[in-house]
Amino acid sequence: MFKRVLLTALLATILFSCQHQPESDISYEIASVVVDSIPQLKITMTLEASPDGTTELSLPNDAWGQTDLYNSLGSMALLNVEGAVEKDADSNRIVLMHPKDVEELEFEYFLKQDFKEDVSTDKIYRPIINQEYFHVFSHNMFMVPENTEEQLDILLDWSSFPEEGYTIHNSFGSQERVQLLKDQNMDLFGSAIFVGGDFRVFNGEIEGNRISLATRGEWIPFKDEDVFKVLEETLTYQRNFWDDHSQTYFTVIMQPFPLENGSSFQGTGLTNSFATSVSNNDQTDIGQMVYLFNHELMHNWLGHTIHNENEEEQYWFSEGFTEYYTFKNIAKNNINELDGTFFIAEMNRTIRDLYASSVGEAPNSEINYDNFWTSYEYSKLPYWRGTIFAFYLDRNIQKISGGKQSLDDVMHQIHTDATTKDQKVNHDYFVGMMDGFWEGDFEPVFQKYIEEGQKVDLAALFDDLGLDYSPESDIYELGFEFTKDRKEIAGVAEGSKAWEAGVRVGDKVFSRSIWQGSIEHQVKLGLKRNGKEFNVSFYPVTKAEVPQLKPTTANMEKLGF
Structure with a gap:
Protein backbone atom coordinates (compact mmCIF):
# COMPACT_ATOMS: atom_id res chain seq x y z
CA MET A 1 0.00 0.00 0.00
CA PHE A 2 1.30 3.38 -1.02
CA LYS A 3 2.35 5.57 1.91
CA ARG A 4 2.68 9.30 1.88
CA VAL A 5 3.97 11.99 4.21
CA LEU A 6 1.91 15.15 4.40
CA LEU A 7 3.81 18.34 5.22
CA THR A 8 1.71 20.99 6.88
CA ALA A 9 2.04 23.90 9.22
CA LEU A 10 1.22 23.08 12.82
CA LEU A 11 1.20 25.12 15.98
CA ALA A 12 3.80 23.90 18.46
CA THR A 13 3.71 24.89 22.11
CA ILE A 14 4.37 28.58 21.43
CA LEU A 15 6.31 28.79 18.21
CA PHE A 16 4.82 28.37 14.76
CA SER A 17 6.85 25.80 12.85
CA CYS A 18 6.60 23.22 10.08
CA GLN A 19 6.47 19.61 11.18
CA HIS A 20 5.93 16.27 9.50
CA GLN A 21 2.53 14.69 9.91
CA PRO A 22 2.25 10.91 10.35
CA GLU A 23 2.27 8.56 7.40
CA SER A 24 -1.13 7.35 6.23
CA ASP A 25 -2.78 5.38 3.45
CA ILE A 26 -5.44 8.00 3.00
CA SER A 27 -5.81 11.51 4.42
CA TYR A 28 -8.57 14.08 4.73
CA GLU A 29 -8.05 17.78 5.42
CA ILE A 30 -11.32 19.30 6.61
CA ALA A 31 -12.01 23.03 6.60
CA SER A 32 -15.00 25.27 7.21
CA VAL A 33 -15.78 27.58 4.28
CA VAL A 34 -18.59 29.74 2.96
CA VAL A 35 -19.52 29.36 -0.71
CA ASP A 36 -22.15 31.71 -2.17
CA SER A 37 -23.20 32.61 1.40
CA ILE A 38 -23.73 28.92 2.23
CA PRO A 39 -21.65 27.36 5.08
CA GLN A 40 -19.91 24.23 3.82
CA LEU A 41 -17.18 21.77 4.70
CA LYS A 42 -14.30 21.57 2.26
CA ILE A 43 -12.65 18.16 2.31
CA THR A 44 -9.32 17.62 0.58
CA MET A 45 -8.62 13.95 0.15
CA THR A 46 -5.23 12.43 -0.70
CA LEU A 47 -5.14 8.80 -1.77
CA GLU A 48 -3.44 6.27 -4.00
CA ALA A 49 -4.44 6.45 -7.66
CA SER A 50 -5.66 3.38 -9.51
CA PRO A 51 -3.14 2.36 -12.21
CA ASP A 52 -5.88 1.92 -14.82
CA GLY A 53 -6.73 5.63 -14.71
CA THR A 54 -10.12 5.21 -13.02
CA THR A 55 -10.34 5.51 -9.25
CA GLU A 56 -13.75 4.81 -7.75
CA LEU A 57 -14.85 6.22 -4.39
CA SER A 58 -17.75 4.88 -2.36
CA LEU A 59 -20.37 7.31 -1.06
CA PRO A 60 -23.99 6.16 -0.59
CA ASN A 61 -26.72 8.19 -2.24
CA ASP A 62 -29.37 6.29 -0.25
CA ALA A 63 -28.68 5.15 3.32
CA TRP A 64 -30.35 4.83 6.74
CA GLY A 65 -33.77 5.54 5.27
CA GLN A 66 -32.52 8.70 3.51
CA THR A 67 -32.59 9.23 -0.25
CA ASP A 68 -30.79 11.62 -2.61
CA LEU A 69 -27.89 12.26 -0.26
CA ALA A 77 -12.33 18.62 -8.52
CA LEU A 78 -9.01 16.86 -8.92
CA LEU A 79 -6.28 19.24 -7.75
CA ASN A 80 -2.95 17.75 -8.79
CA VAL A 81 -3.78 16.29 -12.22
CA GLU A 82 -6.00 16.94 -15.21
CA GLY A 83 -9.05 14.72 -15.17
CA ALA A 84 -12.78 14.44 -14.67
CA VAL A 85 -15.16 13.67 -11.82
CA GLU A 86 -18.49 11.91 -12.29
CA LYS A 87 -21.34 11.09 -9.91
CA ASP A 88 -22.84 7.63 -10.25
CA ALA A 89 -25.74 7.81 -7.83
CA ASP A 90 -27.23 4.49 -8.91
CA SER A 91 -24.11 2.59 -7.86
CA ASN A 92 -23.23 4.89 -4.91
CA ARG A 93 -19.91 5.90 -6.46
CA ILE A 94 -17.91 8.98 -7.29
CA VAL A 95 -15.66 8.17 -10.24
CA LEU A 96 -12.31 9.95 -10.71
CA MET A 97 -10.80 9.71 -14.20
CA HIS A 98 -7.13 10.65 -14.47
CA PRO A 99 -3.86 9.81 -16.29
CA LYS A 100 -2.64 6.24 -15.77
CA ASP A 101 0.88 7.21 -14.73
CA VAL A 102 -0.27 9.12 -11.62
CA GLU A 103 0.57 7.51 -8.27
CA GLU A 104 -1.29 9.89 -5.97
CA LEU A 105 -4.48 11.92 -6.24
CA GLU A 106 -5.48 15.08 -4.45
CA PHE A 107 -9.23 15.38 -4.65
CA GLU A 108 -11.34 18.20 -3.25
CA TYR A 109 -15.06 18.14 -2.60
CA PHE A 110 -17.54 20.28 -0.71
CA LEU A 111 -20.32 19.17 1.61
CA LYS A 112 -23.38 21.27 2.44
CA GLN A 113 -26.73 21.03 4.18
CA ASP A 114 -29.43 20.31 1.61
CA PHE A 115 -32.52 21.35 3.59
CA LYS A 116 -33.74 24.68 4.97
CA GLU A 117 -36.27 23.59 7.58
CA ASP A 118 -35.47 22.94 11.23
CA VAL A 119 -33.58 19.84 12.32
CA SER A 120 -35.94 16.93 13.02
CA THR A 121 -35.71 13.20 13.72
CA ASP A 122 -35.73 12.64 9.97
CA LYS A 123 -33.27 15.36 8.95
CA ILE A 124 -30.77 14.34 11.63
CA TYR A 125 -29.48 11.61 9.29
CA ARG A 126 -28.52 14.14 6.63
CA PRO A 127 -25.45 16.40 6.86
CA ILE A 128 -26.15 19.39 9.14
CA ILE A 129 -23.75 22.25 8.42
CA ASN A 130 -24.31 25.86 9.46
CA GLN A 131 -22.43 28.78 10.94
CA GLU A 132 -22.70 27.51 14.52
CA TYR A 133 -21.86 23.83 14.12
CA PHE A 134 -21.72 20.74 11.94
CA HIS A 135 -23.15 17.27 12.64
CA VAL A 136 -22.37 14.63 10.02
CA PHE A 137 -22.23 10.84 9.94
CA SER A 138 -19.15 9.26 8.37
CA HIS A 139 -20.95 7.59 5.48
CA ASN A 140 -22.31 11.01 4.42
CA MET A 141 -18.98 12.79 4.84
CA PHE A 142 -15.95 10.73 3.90
CA MET A 143 -15.60 9.11 0.51
CA VAL A 144 -13.52 5.94 0.67
CA PRO A 145 -11.83 3.98 -2.14
CA GLU A 146 -13.82 1.12 -3.61
CA ASN A 147 -12.48 -2.42 -3.07
CA THR A 148 -9.88 -1.21 -0.62
CA GLU A 149 -8.19 -3.19 2.14
CA GLU A 150 -10.18 -3.96 5.28
CA GLN A 151 -7.82 -1.88 7.41
CA LEU A 152 -6.08 1.38 6.54
CA ASP A 153 -4.13 4.11 8.27
CA ILE A 154 -6.37 7.19 8.05
CA LEU A 155 -5.30 10.77 8.78
CA LEU A 156 -7.91 13.38 9.72
CA ASP A 157 -6.60 16.95 9.72
CA TRP A 158 -8.84 19.50 11.48
CA SER A 159 -6.07 22.04 12.04
CA SER A 160 -7.77 24.81 10.03
CA PHE A 161 -10.52 25.06 12.68
CA PRO A 162 -9.97 27.51 15.59
CA GLU A 163 -8.22 26.10 18.65
CA LEU A 180 -4.14 9.29 12.96
CA LEU A 181 -6.34 6.19 12.99
CA LYS A 182 -3.87 3.31 12.74
CA ASP A 183 -5.06 0.04 11.17
CA GLN A 184 -8.58 1.40 11.13
CA ASN A 185 -11.27 -1.09 10.18
CA MET A 186 -13.05 0.53 7.26
CA ASP A 187 -16.49 -0.75 8.23
CA LEU A 188 -16.07 0.81 11.67
CA PHE A 189 -14.80 4.03 10.11
CA GLY A 190 -17.96 4.16 8.02
CA SER A 191 -20.12 3.87 11.15
CA ALA A 192 -19.04 6.99 13.02
CA ILE A 193 -20.13 10.55 13.75
CA PHE A 194 -18.26 13.83 13.50
CA VAL A 195 -19.36 17.11 15.08
CA GLY A 196 -17.83 20.52 15.54
CA GLY A 197 -18.67 24.02 16.64
CA ASP A 198 -20.58 25.10 19.73
CA PHE A 199 -20.75 21.66 21.37
CA ARG A 200 -20.03 21.34 25.09
CA VAL A 201 -18.06 18.26 26.16
CA PHE A 202 -18.25 16.55 29.57
CA ASN A 203 -15.57 13.96 30.37
CA GLY A 204 -15.20 11.12 32.86
CA GLU A 205 -13.61 7.71 33.43
CA ILE A 206 -14.83 4.18 34.12
CA GLU A 207 -12.14 1.67 35.12
CA GLY A 208 -9.55 4.01 33.58
CA ASN A 209 -11.42 4.28 30.26
CA ARG A 210 -12.51 7.67 28.89
CA ILE A 211 -16.18 8.51 28.42
CA SER A 212 -17.69 11.78 27.27
CA LEU A 213 -20.94 13.54 26.48
CA ALA A 214 -21.02 16.16 23.73
CA THR A 215 -24.12 18.32 23.51
CA ARG A 216 -25.20 21.77 22.44
CA GLY A 217 -28.03 24.28 22.80
CA GLU A 218 -29.93 25.36 25.88
CA TRP A 219 -31.79 22.32 27.18
CA ILE A 220 -35.24 22.97 28.64
CA PRO A 221 -36.08 19.61 30.32
CA PHE A 222 -32.84 18.75 32.15
CA LYS A 223 -29.31 19.77 33.07
CA ASP A 224 -26.21 18.54 31.25
CA GLU A 225 -24.79 17.19 34.51
CA ASP A 226 -27.86 15.01 35.17
CA VAL A 227 -27.64 13.51 31.70
CA PHE A 228 -23.94 12.77 32.15
CA LYS A 229 -24.67 11.01 35.46
CA VAL A 230 -27.16 8.74 33.68
CA LEU A 231 -24.49 8.02 31.07
CA GLU A 232 -21.92 7.08 33.73
CA GLU A 233 -24.33 4.76 35.57
CA THR A 234 -25.55 3.10 32.40
CA LEU A 235 -22.10 2.38 31.01
CA THR A 236 -20.80 1.14 34.35
CA TYR A 237 -23.59 -1.38 34.90
CA GLN A 238 -23.70 -2.58 31.31
CA ARG A 239 -19.94 -3.13 31.17
CA ASN A 240 -20.15 -4.99 34.46
CA PHE A 257 -34.32 19.72 17.91
CA PRO A 258 -37.48 21.82 18.24
CA LEU A 259 -40.90 20.20 18.64
CA GLU A 260 -44.05 22.14 19.50
CA ASN A 261 -46.17 19.26 20.83
CA GLY A 262 -45.23 15.93 22.36
CA SER A 263 -41.77 14.47 22.78
CA SER A 264 -39.57 12.51 20.43
CA ASP A 285 -37.79 14.40 30.65
CA ILE A 286 -34.71 12.72 32.08
CA GLY A 287 -36.54 9.38 32.32
CA GLN A 288 -36.68 9.21 28.55
CA MET A 289 -32.90 9.70 28.47
CA VAL A 290 -32.50 6.82 30.92
CA TYR A 291 -34.33 4.56 28.49
CA LEU A 292 -32.58 5.92 25.40
CA PHE A 293 -29.07 5.64 26.84
CA ASN A 294 -29.64 2.13 28.13
CA HIS A 295 -31.07 0.91 24.85
CA GLU A 296 -28.48 2.50 22.61
CA LEU A 297 -25.47 1.70 24.78
CA MET A 298 -26.53 -1.94 24.88
CA HIS A 299 -25.95 -1.91 21.12
CA ASN A 300 -22.22 -1.74 21.86
CA TRP A 301 -22.61 -5.47 22.39
CA LEU A 302 -25.87 -6.41 20.66
CA GLY A 303 -25.22 -5.09 17.20
CA HIS A 304 -21.55 -4.14 17.28
CA THR A 305 -19.72 -6.93 19.13
CA ILE A 306 -22.45 -9.47 18.40
CA HIS A 307 -23.50 -9.08 14.77
CA ASN A 308 -26.61 -10.22 12.97
CA GLU A 309 -25.89 -12.37 9.93
CA ASN A 310 -28.84 -10.70 8.20
CA GLU A 311 -29.81 -7.35 9.71
CA GLU A 312 -33.59 -7.26 9.33
CA GLU A 313 -34.02 -11.01 9.67
CA GLN A 314 -32.45 -10.95 13.15
CA TYR A 315 -33.83 -7.61 14.36
CA TRP A 316 -35.99 -9.60 16.81
CA PHE A 317 -32.66 -10.32 18.53
CA SER A 318 -30.56 -7.17 18.10
CA GLU A 319 -33.48 -4.83 18.84
CA GLY A 320 -35.88 -6.99 20.86
CA PHE A 321 -33.30 -8.47 23.22
CA THR A 322 -31.65 -5.06 23.55
CA GLU A 323 -35.03 -3.67 24.61
CA TYR A 324 -35.52 -6.44 27.17
CA TYR A 325 -32.08 -5.94 28.70
CA THR A 326 -32.68 -2.21 28.73
CA PHE A 327 -35.66 -2.70 31.03
CA LYS A 328 -33.84 -5.31 33.08
CA ASN A 329 -30.61 -3.32 33.48
CA ILE A 330 -32.42 -0.16 34.59
CA ALA A 331 -34.57 -1.97 37.15
CA LYS A 332 -31.82 -4.28 38.48
CA PHE A 342 -40.53 0.19 36.03
CA PHE A 343 -39.74 -3.23 34.55
CA ILE A 344 -43.34 -4.40 34.96
CA ALA A 345 -44.73 -1.16 33.51
CA GLU A 346 -42.48 -1.38 30.46
CA MET A 347 -43.27 -5.06 29.88
CA ASN A 348 -47.00 -4.28 30.15
CA ARG A 349 -46.68 -1.43 27.67
CA THR A 350 -44.79 -3.69 25.26
CA ILE A 351 -47.48 -6.36 25.56
CA PRO A 363 -44.19 -13.55 9.88
CA ASN A 364 -40.60 -12.59 10.51
CA SER A 365 -39.93 -12.56 6.75
CA GLU A 366 -42.08 -9.42 6.45
CA ILE A 367 -39.65 -7.45 8.62
CA ASN A 368 -37.52 -6.42 5.66
CA TYR A 369 -35.64 -3.24 4.76
CA ASP A 370 -38.53 -1.56 2.97
CA ASN A 371 -41.14 -2.30 5.65
CA PHE A 372 -38.82 -1.52 8.55
CA TRP A 373 -37.88 1.94 7.26
CA THR A 374 -41.28 3.00 5.90
CA SER A 375 -43.83 1.59 8.37
CA TYR A 376 -44.03 2.57 12.04
CA GLU A 377 -45.63 -0.72 13.05
CA TYR A 378 -43.16 -2.88 11.14
CA SER A 379 -40.27 -0.82 12.54
CA LYS A 380 -41.48 -1.49 16.10
CA LEU A 381 -42.54 -5.12 15.60
CA PRO A 382 -39.09 -6.69 16.23
CA TYR A 383 -38.76 -4.61 19.42
CA TRP A 384 -42.09 -5.78 20.80
CA ARG A 385 -41.86 -9.39 19.63
CA GLY A 386 -38.22 -9.80 20.64
CA THR A 387 -38.78 -8.30 24.10
CA ILE A 388 -41.65 -10.63 24.92
CA PHE A 389 -39.76 -13.61 23.48
CA LYS A 404 -29.29 -21.78 38.43
CA GLN A 405 -29.37 -20.33 34.89
CA SER A 406 -31.13 -17.58 33.02
CA LEU A 407 -31.12 -15.88 29.65
CA ASP A 408 -28.05 -14.02 30.94
CA ASP A 409 -26.05 -17.23 30.52
CA VAL A 410 -27.20 -17.55 26.91
CA MET A 411 -26.19 -13.96 26.21
CA HIS A 412 -22.75 -14.42 27.76
CA GLN A 413 -22.13 -17.53 25.65
CA THR A 420 -13.52 -15.73 20.07
CA LYS A 421 -15.01 -17.33 16.95
CA ASP A 422 -16.40 -14.31 15.09
CA GLN A 423 -19.77 -16.03 15.29
CA LYS A 424 -22.73 -14.06 13.92
CA VAL A 425 -26.28 -14.57 15.08
CA ASN A 426 -28.47 -16.45 12.66
CA HIS A 427 -31.48 -18.61 13.29
CA ASP A 428 -29.71 -21.97 13.14
CA TYR A 429 -27.02 -20.79 15.55
CA PHE A 430 -29.55 -19.39 18.02
CA VAL A 431 -31.65 -22.56 17.97
CA GLY A 432 -28.54 -24.67 18.52
CA MET A 433 -27.47 -22.45 21.40
CA TRP A 438 -34.13 -25.94 26.91
CA GLU A 439 -36.12 -29.06 27.73
CA GLY A 440 -36.78 -30.89 24.48
CA ASP A 441 -36.40 -29.60 20.94
CA PHE A 442 -36.24 -25.80 20.82
CA GLU A 443 -36.67 -25.49 17.04
CA PRO A 444 -40.53 -25.73 17.06
CA VAL A 445 -40.64 -23.02 19.74
CA PHE A 446 -38.49 -20.72 17.63
CA GLN A 447 -40.46 -21.52 14.48
CA LYS A 448 -43.76 -20.69 16.18
CA TYR A 449 -42.91 -17.44 17.96
CA ILE A 450 -40.26 -15.90 15.68
CA GLU A 451 -40.49 -17.35 12.17
CA GLU A 452 -44.30 -17.53 12.09
CA GLY A 453 -44.84 -14.60 14.44
CA GLN A 454 -47.46 -16.19 16.68
CA LYS A 455 -48.02 -14.48 20.00
CA VAL A 456 -46.87 -16.08 23.24
CA ASP A 457 -49.81 -17.24 25.38
CA LEU A 458 -48.96 -14.83 28.18
CA ALA A 459 -51.92 -15.73 30.36
CA ALA A 460 -50.76 -19.37 30.41
CA LEU A 461 -47.17 -18.26 31.02
CA PHE A 462 -48.14 -16.01 33.93
CA ASP A 463 -50.26 -18.79 35.42
CA ASP A 464 -47.40 -21.25 35.08
CA LEU A 465 -44.98 -18.85 36.77
CA GLY A 466 -47.42 -17.97 39.54
CA LEU A 467 -47.50 -14.28 38.59
CA ASP A 468 -50.50 -12.12 39.46
CA TYR A 469 -52.06 -10.39 36.47
CA SER A 470 -55.16 -8.77 35.07
CA PRO A 471 -56.71 -10.72 32.16
CA GLU A 472 -57.72 -7.67 30.10
CA SER A 473 -56.56 -4.15 29.48
CA ASP A 474 -57.05 -0.95 27.58
CA ILE A 475 -54.95 -1.05 24.41
CA TYR A 476 -54.21 1.55 21.77
CA GLU A 477 -56.67 1.88 18.90
CA LEU A 478 -56.45 4.99 16.75
CA GLY A 479 -59.77 4.05 15.17
CA PHE A 480 -59.26 5.72 11.81
CA GLU A 481 -56.91 5.86 8.85
CA PHE A 482 -55.46 8.78 6.96
CA THR A 483 -55.13 9.02 3.21
CA LYS A 484 -51.54 8.66 2.00
CA ASP A 485 -50.96 12.41 2.10
CA ARG A 486 -52.46 12.50 5.64
CA LYS A 487 -54.76 15.35 4.64
CA GLU A 488 -58.03 13.43 4.76
CA ILE A 489 -59.74 10.63 6.71
CA ALA A 490 -59.78 7.46 4.58
CA GLY A 491 -61.58 5.12 6.97
CA VAL A 492 -63.12 4.97 10.47
CA ALA A 493 -63.85 1.89 12.58
CA GLU A 494 -67.48 2.02 13.69
CA GLY A 495 -67.82 1.87 17.46
CA SER A 496 -64.26 3.14 18.05
CA LYS A 497 -63.51 6.20 20.17
CA ALA A 498 -62.73 8.06 16.95
CA TRP A 499 -66.20 7.20 15.62
CA GLU A 500 -67.83 8.24 18.89
CA ALA A 501 -65.96 11.56 18.75
CA GLY A 502 -67.44 12.26 15.31
CA VAL A 503 -64.62 11.42 12.92
CA ARG A 504 -66.00 10.39 9.51
CA VAL A 505 -64.65 9.25 6.16
CA GLY A 506 -63.90 12.19 3.87
CA ASP A 507 -63.20 14.72 6.63
CA LYS A 508 -60.37 17.09 5.69
CA VAL A 509 -57.57 17.32 8.27
CA PHE A 510 -56.07 20.75 8.92
CA SER A 511 -54.33 19.96 12.24
CA ARG A 512 -53.46 16.88 14.25
CA SER A 513 -51.73 15.87 17.49
CA ILE A 514 -51.20 12.13 17.91
CA TRP A 515 -48.99 10.32 20.41
CA GLN A 516 -48.44 7.14 18.43
CA GLY A 517 -49.11 4.09 20.62
CA SER A 518 -49.98 6.09 23.75
CA ILE A 519 -53.30 5.55 25.51
CA GLU A 520 -52.54 8.27 28.08
CA HIS A 521 -52.66 11.17 25.60
CA GLN A 522 -55.66 12.39 23.66
CA VAL A 523 -55.75 12.43 19.90
CA LYS A 524 -56.61 15.96 18.79
CA LEU A 525 -57.81 16.64 15.25
CA GLY A 526 -58.82 19.77 13.43
CA LEU A 527 -61.32 18.70 10.76
CA LYS A 528 -63.26 20.33 7.97
CA ARG A 529 -66.57 18.99 6.61
CA ASN A 530 -68.98 20.66 4.22
CA GLY A 531 -66.99 23.88 4.46
CA LYS A 532 -67.15 24.03 8.28
CA GLU A 533 -64.15 23.58 10.57
CA PHE A 534 -64.37 21.82 13.94
CA ASN A 535 -62.15 20.10 16.49
CA VAL A 536 -62.41 16.65 18.04
CA SER A 537 -60.43 14.93 20.77
CA PHE A 538 -60.56 11.44 22.22
CA TYR A 539 -58.46 8.83 24.00
CA PRO A 540 -57.46 6.13 21.47
CA VAL A 541 -58.34 3.09 23.59
CA THR A 542 -60.33 -0.10 23.38
CA LYS A 543 -60.78 -3.02 25.77
CA ALA A 544 -59.10 -6.30 24.86
CA GLU A 545 -58.09 -9.61 26.42
CA VAL A 546 -54.50 -8.56 26.94
Missing part, protein backbone atom coordinates in the same frame (compact mmCIF):
# COMPACT_ATOMS: atom_id res chain seq x y z
CA TYR A 70 -25.86 13.44 -3.25
CA ASN A 71 -27.85 16.66 -2.99
CA SER A 72 -25.47 17.48 -0.14
CA LEU A 73 -22.44 17.45 -2.45
CA GLY A 74 -21.10 20.73 -3.72
CA SER A 75 -18.34 21.18 -6.30
CA MET A 76 -15.73 18.47 -6.78
CA GLU A 164 -10.20 28.29 21.05
CA GLY A 165 -13.98 28.31 21.26
CA TYR A 166 -14.55 25.65 18.62
CA THR A 167 -15.08 22.02 19.55
CA ILE A 168 -13.90 19.16 17.33
CA HIS A 169 -15.39 15.91 18.59
CA ASN A 170 -16.07 12.52 17.03
CA SER A 171 -16.19 8.76 17.43
CA PHE A 172 -12.39 8.59 17.59
CA GLY A 173 -11.47 11.39 19.97
CA SER A 174 -12.16 14.84 21.33
CA GLN A 175 -10.45 18.16 20.65
CA GLU A 176 -7.75 16.50 18.55
CA ARG A 177 -6.81 18.68 15.59
CA VAL A 178 -4.81 15.89 13.91
CA GLN A 179 -6.03 12.31 14.27
CA PHE A 241 -22.93 -7.21 33.05
CA TRP A 242 -20.83 -8.18 30.02
CA ASP A 243 -17.62 -8.22 32.09
CA ASP A 244 -16.17 -6.04 29.37
CA HIS A 245 -14.21 -2.90 30.19
CA SER A 246 -12.09 -3.10 27.05
CA GLN A 247 -13.38 0.05 25.35
CA THR A 248 -10.83 2.79 26.03
CA TYR A 249 -12.95 5.62 24.60
CA PHE A 250 -16.67 6.11 24.22
CA THR A 251 -18.80 9.15 23.54
CA VAL A 252 -22.44 10.10 23.35
CA ILE A 253 -23.42 12.97 21.08
CA MET A 254 -26.72 14.58 21.93
CA GLN A 255 -28.44 16.91 19.46
CA PRO A 256 -31.55 18.94 20.36
CA PHE A 265 -36.14 10.96 20.65
CA GLN A 266 -34.05 8.44 18.80
CA GLY A 267 -30.52 7.15 18.78
CA THR A 268 -28.06 5.31 16.59
CA GLY A 269 -25.31 3.02 17.88
CA LEU A 270 -21.98 3.72 16.20
CA THR A 271 -18.28 2.96 16.49
CA ASN A 272 -17.10 3.96 19.99
CA SER A 273 -20.20 6.08 20.28
CA PHE A 274 -23.86 6.64 19.80
CA ALA A 275 -25.62 9.67 18.43
CA THR A 276 -28.98 10.79 19.68
CA SER A 277 -31.48 13.49 18.78
CA VAL A 278 -33.96 14.67 21.41
CA SER A 279 -36.90 17.06 21.31
CA ASN A 280 -36.09 20.11 23.41
CA ASN A 281 -39.29 21.03 25.24
CA ASP A 282 -40.94 20.61 28.62
CA GLN A 283 -42.66 17.40 27.51
CA THR A 284 -39.31 15.60 27.38
CA ASN A 333 -29.47 -1.36 39.12
CA ASN A 334 -32.04 1.28 40.12
CA ILE A 335 -30.77 3.71 37.51
CA ASN A 336 -32.40 7.08 38.18
CA GLU A 337 -34.06 5.34 41.17
CA LEU A 338 -36.20 3.11 38.92
CA ASP A 339 -36.98 -0.41 40.18
CA GLY A 340 -39.06 -3.50 39.45
CA THR A 341 -42.23 -1.44 39.01
CA ARG A 352 -50.21 -3.79 24.84
CA ASP A 353 -48.31 -2.43 21.85
CA LEU A 354 -47.87 -5.87 20.31
CA TYR A 355 -51.49 -6.87 20.85
CA ALA A 356 -52.74 -3.56 19.43
CA SER A 357 -50.55 -3.76 16.33
CA SER A 358 -52.18 -4.51 13.00
CA VAL A 359 -49.05 -6.49 12.04
CA GLY A 360 -48.59 -8.17 15.42
CA GLU A 361 -48.67 -11.67 13.92
CA ALA A 362 -46.86 -10.93 10.67
CA ALA A 390 -36.73 -12.75 25.63
CA PHE A 391 -38.93 -12.54 28.72
CA TYR A 392 -40.50 -15.89 27.83
CA LEU A 393 -37.08 -17.52 27.43
CA ASP A 394 -35.63 -15.91 30.55
CA ARG A 395 -38.41 -17.09 32.83
CA ASN A 396 -38.51 -20.60 31.37
CA ILE A 397 -34.72 -21.09 31.55
CA GLN A 398 -34.82 -20.05 35.20
CA LYS A 399 -37.66 -22.49 35.88
CA ILE A 400 -36.01 -25.36 33.99
CA SER A 401 -32.68 -24.87 35.79
CA GLY A 402 -34.18 -24.31 39.22
CA GLY A 403 -32.86 -20.78 39.26
CA ILE A 414 -23.21 -15.71 22.50
CA HIS A 415 -20.82 -12.88 23.44
CA THR A 416 -17.98 -15.36 23.95
CA ASP A 417 -18.63 -17.00 20.58
CA ALA A 418 -18.75 -13.60 18.88
CA THR A 419 -15.44 -12.46 20.35
CA MET A 434 -30.89 -22.64 23.07
CA ASP A 435 -31.00 -26.45 22.78
CA GLY A 436 -28.41 -26.51 25.56
CA PHE A 437 -30.72 -24.57 27.90
CA PRO A 547 -52.91 -9.81 30.19
CA GLN A 548 -51.09 -7.25 32.30
CA LEU A 549 -48.75 -7.99 35.20
CA LYS A 550 -49.65 -6.36 38.51
CA PRO A 551 -46.88 -4.28 40.17
CA THR A 552 -47.11 -6.22 43.43
CA THR A 553 -44.29 -6.94 45.84
CA ALA A 554 -44.81 -10.68 45.28
CA ASN A 555 -44.48 -10.28 41.49
CA MET A 556 -41.32 -8.20 41.82
CA GLU A 557 -39.76 -10.78 44.14
CA LYS A 558 -40.57 -13.61 41.72
CA LEU A 559 -39.08 -11.58 38.87
CA GLY A 560 -35.89 -11.01 40.85
CA PHE A 561 -36.27 -7.32 41.73
